Amino acid sequence: MALYTSTPHFKLEGPSDQIAIPTSSFNFQELADIYNQSRVDYIVPMPMNARRMEEYVRNYDIDLDASAVSLNSNDEITGIGMLGVREERAWITRLGVIPESRGRKTGQFLVQSLLHQARQRQARQVQLEVIKGNDPAYNLFLKFGFRQTRELLIIRRPPGIPTTRQLEDVSIRPLTVHEIAPLLQQRLFKPSWIEETASILKAGNLKGFEIKLEKGETGWIIFQLKAFQMEHVVFYTPDENRELMTRALLYTLHQQYAKQDTKIENLPADSPVWPIFEEKGYVEAFRRYEMVLEL
Amino acid sequence: MSHVLVIEDNLSNARLVAKLLNHAGHEVTLAEDGEMGLTAISDIQPDLILVDLGLPDMDGQTVVALLRQESSLNGVPIIAFTAWPQATAYHMAQAYGCDGIITKPIDTRTFPQLIADYLQNAKAAQ
Numbered sequence: 001m002a003l004y005t006s007t008p009h010f011k012l013e014g015p016s017d018q019i020a021i022p023t024s025s026f027n028f029q030e031l032a033d034i035y036n037q038s039r040v041d042y043i044v045p046m047p048m049n050a051r052r053m054e055e056y057v058r059n060y061d062i063d064l065d066a067s068a069v070s071l072n073s074n075d076e077i078t079g080i081g082m083l084g085v086r087e088e089r090a091w092i093t094r095l096g097v098i099p100e101s102r103g104r105k106t107g108q109f110l111v112q113s114l115l116h117q118a119r120q121r122q123a124r125q126v127q128l129e130v131i132k133g134n135d136p137a138y139n140l141f142l143k144f145g146f147r148q149t150r151e152l153l154i155i156r157r158p159p160g161i162p163t164t165r166q167l168e169d170v171s172i173r174p175l176t177v178h179e180i181a182p183l184l185q186q187r188l189f190k191p192s193w194i195e196e197t198a199s200i201l202k203a204g205n206l207k208g209f210e211i212k213l214e215k216g217e218t219g220w221i222i223f224q225l226k227a228f229q230m231e232h233v234v235f236y237t238p239d240e241n242r243e244l245m246t247r248a249l250l251y252t253l254h255q256q257y258a259k260q261d262t263k264i265e266n267l268p269a270d271s272p273v274w275p276i277f278e279e280k281g282y283v284e285a286f287r288r289y290e291m292v293l294e295l
Numbered sequence: 296m297s298h299v300l301v302i303e304d305n306l307s308n309a310r311l312v313a314k315l316l317n318h319a320g321h322e323v324t325l326a327e328d329g330e331m332g333l334t335a336i337s338d339i340q341p342d343l344i345l346v347d348l349g350l351p352d353m354d355g356q357t358v359v360a361l362l363r364q365e366s367s368l369n370g371v372p373i374i375a376f377t378a379w380p381q382a383t384a385y386h387m388a389q390a391y392g393c394d395g396i397i398t399k400p401i402d403t404r405t406f407p408q409l410i411a412d413y414l415q416n417a418k419a420a421q
Contacts, residue, residue: 036351040305045349045378047304049328052352133380158360158391229357259364261357283390286383 017073018106020113023082024064028053034069034080038096043131044286059202060084060093060194066117067094070106081110083117084193090118091193092128095137107140115144115295124295127193129266132287146291151269152192155282157262162254162280170248175208180222183208187236192266192290200224200232211248219245221253230262237273246273250280266290297414298322300341302332302358303376304351308399312345312376312406319407329353333361341371343414345397348377348387359391370421372413 023031029050036047048056057064067082078101084091092114097106118126129152130137175183184197193199200206200222208222221235233253237245254262262282267274269287299321303309306327313323324339326332329350335341344362348355355375362368375388378399388396395413397406 032351041378043380044383046354047349047351049351156356156387156390158356159364228353228361261360281390283386284383285387286379 018070018078018104018109020068020070020110022065023067023069023080026069028057031069031080034077034098035094035096037077038080038098041099042096043133056094057082059199060091061086061198062093063117063121066090066114066121068110068113068117070097070110070113072101072104076101078104079106079110081114083114085118085121085123086196086198088122088124090114090121090123090126092126093193095128107137108143111140111144115293119295126293126295127290129192129288129290132289138289138291141291141293144293146293148289149292150290152266152288152290153264153269153271153274154285154288155264155267155277156285157254157264157277157280157282159259159261160254160281161258162251164247164251164279169214170252171212172252173210173212175210175220175222177206180206180208183220183236184222184234187234189268191234195232195234195266200234203232206232209252211245211252213241213244213248215241217241217245219249221249223253225257225260228259228261230257230260231265233262233264242273243276246276247280250276254280296320296322297342298324298339299410300324300326300332300335300339300344301376302326302329302345302350302355303347304328304349305347308347308401311403312401315401315403315406316410319410321410329355329358329361332358336362336365336368340367343410343417344368344371344373345376345410346373346393348375348379348384356387356391359388359393363392370417372417374410374413 032048032050032053061084062082063085070079072078079097082094203224205224207225210218210220212218217238219237223230224232235249299316301312304327309325316323324335326335346355346358359373362373372394375393375396377384384396
């Protein structure tokens, strides 16, 4: 692992002569490399490149001065952790320890560093998601006082027109770009950090449509449309006829964009419409636990 | 001699796989990301494609989905190559139309025969 030589903005000292320095000392390729090294043996490896790292930092309001890279006494990089900050909330993400450096409380030290930075920025609450099955990380967060709030699904759907028949008598209207932001703001349930309105608007390339059922109920779906994939899919269904509306929204989405692969992150695992997603060809990739700490 | 396209971003893994395949008599084309892999198929006609599901940009599932849309690849086995837990990997690979999975870290003793079996099955199905 490369030696670090730049001057840090902050320097937090930890156990085993480790220090934490801000990620703003590194470029995006270096950050992606550190992150990939720390996750090489992860349950669900999700490597990044420089472009994806830059996009991640921008879309999710990662504070590079608050995020940290840890180094040992030989100035060798041992781990990384990132902090998103929005008003009085913070989000811990991309936490990882280089395999050769594990067993020296590096993860604990990185979390301490990030929480310290969150407090410095007046955050009152810190949230994170941890992959289900990553017990060491889960237990580490419990030690810091994080409590589990939700179980979330990450689901995928290959391209293809849904095989189940479209419902009759629905009217479909594309949403204008000016309608999208206000509709996102109207969501009543709490989205995960990456699906918050700020994240989705920064992701860009947004499309959406509204569906009206025969009896007049309306629902909508908004998504990021890329060349080969749809992401950041969010939707609203009325309480009455929720299942009918979900079927109509998903059928229409996948009929109109049959060539796109679809990824939806952090759908609540107890969502009553998850079986309808399965019906329309979605499969579960993995699960996360959302955890929260009040500062 | 068969031609295998390997789409894998981890250089160590890619080199190991290429070495094992070359040793077994196969020609190998390496692509370090999905875009390069999709470009490669316009230059070569692979007999088998090995796709790492954990690619850094366009992920493996999307790559498999795009490969499956190429009519020139009808009958070519696409094998998911992944460190994911086996049950999850199998489920995902099946949903995306893969013909099989090989889990990481690979067993160097059995890997060549696994590839040979997939190639043999593909040939028999033609």
